[in-house]
Structure formats: structure tokens, C-alpha cells
Amino acid sequence: MSELVKHILYIEDLTVSFDGFKALDGLNFYVEINELRVVIGPNGAGKSTLLDVICGKTRPEKGEVLFYEKIDLKKLKEHEIARLGIGRKFQTPSIYEDLTVLENLTISYPKKKTVFSALFFKLSPMDKEKIEEMLHFVGLIDKRHLKAGLLSHGEKQWLEIAMILIQNPKLVLLDEPVAGMSAKEREKTVSLLKKIAPGRSMVVIEHDMEFVKNIAQRVTVLHQGKVLCEGNIERIQNDPKVQEVYLGGYKVATN
Numbered sequence: 001m002s003e004l005v006k007h008i009l010y011i012e013d014l015t016v017s018f019d020g021f022k023a024l025d026g027l028n029f030y031v032e033i034n035e036l037r038v039v040i041g042p043n044g045a046g047k048s049t050l051l052d053v054i055c056g057k058t059r060p061e062k063g064e065v066l067f068y069e070k071i072d073l074k075k076l077k078e079h080e081i082a083r084l085g086i087g088r089k090f091q092t093p094s095i096y097e098d099l100t101v102l103e104n105l106t107i108s109y110p111k112k113k114t115v116f117s118a119l120f121f122k123l124s125p126m127d128k129e130k131i132e133e134m135l136h137f138v139g140l141i142d143k144r145h146l147k148a149g150l151l152s153h154g155e156k157q158w159l160e161i162a163m164i165l166i167q168n169p170k171l172v173l174l175d176e177p178v179a180g181m182s183a184k185e186r187e188k189t190v191s192l193l194k195k196i197a198p199g200r201s202m203v204v205i206e207h208d209m210e211f212v213k214n215i216a217q218r219v220t221v222l223h224q225g226k227v228l229c230e231g232n233i234e235r236i237q238n239d240p241k242v243q244e245v246y247l248g249g250y251k252v253a254t255n
């Protein structure tokens with residue numbers, strides 16, 4: 001990509017309607033290359049719809065959705081967008097519970113096309129090394145031969161994050177990565193995301209304000225399909241509009 005390109009996501013005037021109801025309403029959303037953006041907002045604000053549009057699951061009524069300021073994502077199918085290097089993790093883990101942790105990672109490895117061919121494909125020593133490195137990275141190396149269904153909720157989420165990262169995506173989209181996790185698992189996820197973030201572009205949707213405070217650089221607050229406020233965590237928590245519609249009495253310690 002040209003050095004002049006600043007944004008990995010360039011979204012303007014994005015409108016998505018469901019039977020006349022505007023889930024996104026003229027939304028402008030710009031994410032710079034290598035930025036970690038957190039998106040928060042009340043239930044129904046349009047956060048998941050935004051990710052659905054980026055990955056081609058939902059088609060907008062109008063607006064621009066550009067990857068690297070050039071590639072029109074609206075014209076592409078979901079698998080084409082995934083192949084461009086946009087990896088998405090949904091709220092609930094989508095892993096193969098009957099396969100081992102190692103097998104799950106193996107089928108996500110970029111060269112493999114289907115579950116069947118992946119399982120019977122012979123990995124080169126270099127491929128194996130990369131997969132092992134990734135298992136170390138997410139802290140699941142000791143559980144590699146365990147069926148994924150036996151992992152804890154947090155471990156399943158980390159496995160899925162590993163399955164996305166092994167594909168070396170240019171942009172990672174995470175929908176509520178710490179939902180349902182214990183305090184300890186949340187802490188571990190924070191440090192994992194902090195290790196992942198440098199040199200990577202990420203959009204993370206999250207409700208857990210402690211988590212947001214721990215990882216956020218720049219935060220976008222959505223409300224009724226529009227940006228209510230954008231900036232660093234201090235700016236967000238001190239904004240009266242955000243206090244009113246989202247944070248309520250919640251005050252985040254910033255020291």
C-alpha cells in the first residue's frame with residue numbers, strides 16, 4: 001500500500017436500515033493503520049452492525065466502506081473480505097469443539113481450504129513451528145492435545161483469537177472479547193491484546209469499562225447509529241453526553 005494511505009478503515013455516511021429502522025445512521029468512522037480502536041455504546045447502538053458491514057455480513061443502504069481508503073468492501077462477499085485480511089471474532093467462540101486445540105489451529109492455517117484437507121494435510125516443519133509459537137503466545141501450548149470443547153470459556157476465546165492471528169490478518173475485529181470471563185481471564189486477555197496490538201490494526205467492541213480503560217488508546221462511543229463522542233478514555237468519561245446515555249454513575253479511575 002502507498003505510504004500516503006493513512007486509514008485501514010475509511011467509513012463515511014454509513015446507513016443500515018432494518019425495515020425502516022436505522023441501526024446505523026450516517027456514521028463516519030475512520031481507523032488508522034496500526035491503531036487499536038475500542039467501540040462502546042449502549043445496547044442497540046449499532047456496534048455489531050458496524051462489524052457486520054465491514055466483514056460483508058450486512059449490506060448498507062448507503063455510505064462508503066473503504067479498506068486502505070481504496071478497496072470498496074461493499075462490493076465484496078464475506079469470504080473475499082476475509083481473504084483480504086480482515087479477521088473477525090464473534091461474541092461466542094466459534095471453534096470445533098470435537099477437534100483438539102492443535103487441530104483447530106491447523107485448520108485455520110492459511111494454506112488449508114477445508115476442514116477435511118486440513119486434517120490430512122502434512123504440515124511442513126516451518127508450519128508446525130508457527131502453530132506452536134502461536135500456542136505459546138496465547139498460553140495454550142500445554143493443552144494442544146485437549147479437545148477444544150473441554151477448554152474453559154476464556155481458553156476457548158484465546159484459541160479463537162489464535163485461529164484469527166495465525167492467518168496474519170491486516171485488521172482484527174473483536175466483538176466483546178471478555179464477555180462472560182472471570183476476572184483472572186479478563187486480566188489475561190488484556191495482556192494478550194496488549195501483546196497483539198503493536199503493529200496491528202484492531203477494532204474491539206466491549207462493554208466492560210475496566211477492560212476498555214486498560215487497553216484503549218482511542219474510543220468511539222456509538223449511540224443510535226451515530227458517533228456520540230470520540231477520543232481518549234479521559235475525554236470519553238468526562239463527556240456529559242456519554243455520562244448520560246452510557247456510563248451513568250460509572251466513573252473510571254484514570255491513575
Ligand SMILES: Nc1ncnc2c1ncn2[C@@H]1O[C@H](COP(=O)(O)OP(=O)(O)OP(=O)(O)O)[C@@H](O)[C@H]1O
Pocket residue numbers: 018023041042043044045046047048049050
Ligand atoms: N438483522 C436484523 N434485523 C432487524 N434488526 C436488527 C438486525 N440486526 C440488528 N438489528 C437492530 O439494530 C439495532 C442495532 O443492533 P446492534 O446489534 O448493531 O447493536 P449493538 O450496539 O451491537 O448492541 P449490543 O450491545 O446489545 O450487542 C438494534 O436495535 C437491533 O435490534
